[in-house]
Amino acid sequence: MQQPPTSHPRLLAWVDEVAAMTTPDRIVWCDGSEAEWTGITDALVDSGALVRLDPAKKPNSFWARTDPGDVARVEERTFICSVDEADAGPTNNWMAPAEMKTTMTELYRGCMRGRTMYVVPFCMGPLDAPQPMFGVELTDSPYVVASMRIMTRMGAGVLTALEEAEADFVPALHSVGAPLSPGEEDVAWPCNETKYISHFPETREIWSFGSGYGGNSLLGKKCYALRIASVAARDEGWLAEHMLIMKLTSPEGQVRYIAGAFPSACGKTNLAMLEPTLPGWKVETVGDDIAWMRFGSDGRLWATNPEFGLFGVAPGTDFHTNPNAMRTLAQGNSVFTNVALTDDGDIWWEGMGSPPPHLTDWKNQDWTPDSTTPSSHPNSRFCTPIAQCPILADEYHDPRGVPIDAILFGGRRKTTVPLVTEARDWVHGVYLGATLSSETTAAAVGQVGVVRRDPMAMLPFIGYHAGDYFQHWIDMAKGASGDAAKLPKVFYVNWFRRGDDGRFLWPGFGENSRVLKWIVERLDGKGEAVETAIGHVPTPNALDVTGLDITPEDLAAVLEVDRDEWLAEIPQVTEWFTKFGDKLPAVLWAELDALRARLADA
Numbered sequence: 193m194q195q196p197p198t199s200h201p202r203l204l205a206w207v208d209e210v211a212a213m214t215t216p217d218r219i220v221w222c223d224g225s226e227a228e229w230t231g232i233t234d235a236l237v238d239s240g241a242l243v244r245l246d247p248a249k250k251p252n253s254f255w256a257r258t259d260p261g262d263v264a265r266v267e268e269r270t271f272i273c274s275v276d277e278a279d280a281g282p283t284n285n286w287m288a289p290a291e292m293k294t295t296m297t298e299l300y301r302g303c304m305r306g307r308t309m310y311v312v313p314f315c316m317g318p319l320d321a322p323q324p325m326f327g328v329e330l331t332d333s334p335y336v337v338a339s340m341r342i343m344t345r346m347g348a349g350v351l352t353a354l355e356e357a358e359a360d361f362v363p364a365l366h367s368v369g370a371p372l373s374p375g376e377e378d379v380a381w382p383c384n385e386t387k388y389i390s391h392f393p394e395t396r397e398i399w400s401f402g403s404g405y406g407g408n409s410l411l412g413k414k415c416y417a418l419r420i421a422s423v424a425a426r427d428e429g430w431l432a433e434h435m436l437i438m439k440l441t442s443p444e445g446q447v448r449y450i451a452g453a454f455p456s457a458c459g460k461t462n463l464a465m466l467e468p469t470l471p472g473w474k475v476e477t478v479g480d481d482i483a484w485m486r487f488g489s490d491g492r493l494w495a496t497n498p499e500f501g502l503f504g505v506a507p508g509t510d511f512h513t514n515p516n517a518m519r520t521l522a523q524g525n526s527v528f529t530n531v532a533l534t535d536d537g538d539i540w541w542e543g544m545g546s547p548p549p550h551l552t553d554w555k556n557q558d559w560t561p562d563s564t565t566p567s568s569h570p571n572s573r574f575c576t577p578i579a580q581c582p583i584l585a586d587e588y589h590d591p592r593g594v595p596i597d598a599i600l601f602g603g604r605r606k607t608t609v610p611l612v613t614e615a616r617d618w619v620h621g622v623y624l625g626a627t628l629s630s631e632t633t634a635a636a637v638g639q640v641g642v643v644r645r646d647p648m649a650m651l652p653f654i655g656y657h658a659g660d661y662f663q664h665w666i667d668m669a670k671g672a673s674g675d676a677a678k679l680p681k682v683f684y685v686n687w688f689r690r691g692d693d694g695r696f697l698w699p700g701f702g703e704n705s706r707v708l709k710w711i712v713e714r715l716d717g718k719g720e721a722v723e724t725a726i727g728h729v730p731t732p733n734a735l736d737v738t739g740l741d742i743t744p745e746d747l748a749a750v751l752e753v754d755r756d757e758w759l760a761e762i763p764q765v766t767e768w769f770t771k772f773g774d775k776l777p778a779v780l781w782a783e784l785d786a787l788r789a790r791l792a793d794a
């Protein structure tokens with residue numbers, strides 16, 4: 193056995209304890225080196241778990257296929273195991289911590305037999321932050337180790353920093369739940385039909401079993417940086433959010449920082465890397481999925497991206513929609529999961545130009561353009577270093593982050609919700625976030641296309657009672673020390689409204705820069721808007737549509753506030769708010785009452 197390269201007492205004790213429970217054949221302490229990456233990916237290629245792509249096309253990159261039953265987050269199997277059931281609230285699954293630990297200990301017992309247990313020290317956010325946010329993942333999946341090296345700051349440097357700071361860390365235990373008997377041959381994607389993604393908020397622990405899929409297994413991401421961090425954020429007065437962060441520079445050189453919360457597979461990565469169609473505007477990326485936000489001593493809300501990579505939705509990504517993602521991927525060093533493989537050793541997915549005559553699909557079957565199923569799973573993903581993004585903002589590396597000027601909430605709605613609406617003030621903005629609704633996507637197991645409330649795009653990620661979470665958002669305004677002008681302005685966007693014929697009314701992607709321009713004008717106290725029952729909406733001529741191929745009818749339709757459609761939302765919001773009982777902040781009921789009254793007058 194390798195001598196543990198640390199003397200951190202809690203870490204050593206925990207590794208021993210988990211090894212005794214899971215009985216791996218060996219333990220490897222990951223150093224994050226190039227040699228380690230090469231060793232792990234070579235072994236995965238040799239075993240058939242990964243296919244190496246043609247280095248001339250995608251250097252140092254790999255094609256992975258999951259088990260067809262392990263393709264997305266499993267919200268029904270995700271638990272917040274707070275001591276008190278009431279603290280998990282009505283939006284989370286709950287089990288008592290002791291009961292969950294007993295149940296999962298039975299599953300974990302001997303579960304790493306025949307496998308290696310990797311010790312993966314990682315840090316969410318820069319190592320030179322005032323308080324680096326450490327975690328250690330124990331996993332029996334080399335795919336997870338390779339992915340964690342892309343998605344987090346990981347390895348020997350982190351372990352040294354953890355030890356020197358005598359810091360604590362979030363212990364994050366992961367197993368695919370597929371022990372091997374002596375001589376038993378492994379499968380390409382080991383997993384278990386029984387899955388648990390469990391969080392212990394009081395003790396800040398994560399236990400994951402049975403799945404190898406990103407959101408269930410890369411425990412620094414949703415489990416730590418959203419579910420566990422949201423609990424820490426509540427206790428310490430900050431926010432851990434499912435948000436992109438972008439730097440936007442106007443033709444005049446004025447810089448604005450914008451954060452945006454859209455539910456899974458609803459456009460964060462695309463907006464974060466947007467190539468503006470409006471001349472002179474420039475977007476730079478700070479983050480595409482997670483934002484940690486704290487008020488600075490200047491009374492402004494500062495955001496950092498705790499991640500180190502991008503784990504993005506593949507289908508729909510191409511040079512027309514998201515050229516900066518394509519440029520990021522072209523540099524290689526990436527893992528592609530559940531996309532299609534071309535005959536010449538590259539990857540392909542739906543939306544990437546016209547299909548080649550033959551592909552190997554995500555289920556390893558022959559695929560031709562005549563095939564009736566998509567070549568790539570709708571939740572297929574690329575995993576790639578954010579440092580390769582050609583428009584990465586310098587501020588990404590700054591532990592202070594960036595001061596946020598505007599927060600966008602948005603969802604996927606065919607009807608009702610206009611292209612962009614400006615909130616009246618902070619509390620109205622919190623109301624818009626708390627009532628955010630969106631059609632479900634393939635990012636989570638379950639039905640796709642069903643409208644559900646997804647507050648602040650955090651429904652699957654709030655680590656405590658959502659009513660308390662809304663109150664926490666309202667209370668955050670205090671961080672601006674009574675100066676409301678310092679608070680970010682809140683906007684609600686919908687790129688996905690459709691015409692009666694089912695087509696998107698708004699072209700989206702780079703053209704969203706036109707909406708960003710209006711938002712910046714509103715921040716500057718300019719920009720024409722009409723005050724509607726739901727907030728300030730641009731007049732059709734307030735949006736810069738120069739050179740845009742859109743009919744006046746479509747433009748009017750995408751901006752329309754239809755009284756009947758909004759009246760129909762009222763009982764749904766009432767039902768939604770009722771779920772939270774006493775915990776629903778009274779000011780949000782007041783917002784709903786005020787909306788109802790305005791609609792009645794409209």
Ligand code: GTP
Nearest residue numbers: 456457458459460461462505507508635687700701
């Ligand atoms: P997660 O990584 O799951 O949190 O998702 P995300 O919010 O980062 O979503 P992403 O940007 O990857 O977009 C998901 C899907 O929506 C992709 O297929 C995109 O092509 C599509 N999409 C993104 N922006 C737009 C847009 O402005 N208009 C339209 N019509 N589709 C878009």
Ligand code: SPV
Nearest residue numbers: 265406407413414456635
């Ligand atoms: C999401 O589902 O919101 C994602 C992908 O960003 S995963 O990390 O798998 O959760």
Ligand code: MN
Nearest residue numbers: 434456457481
């Ligand atoms: Mn996400």
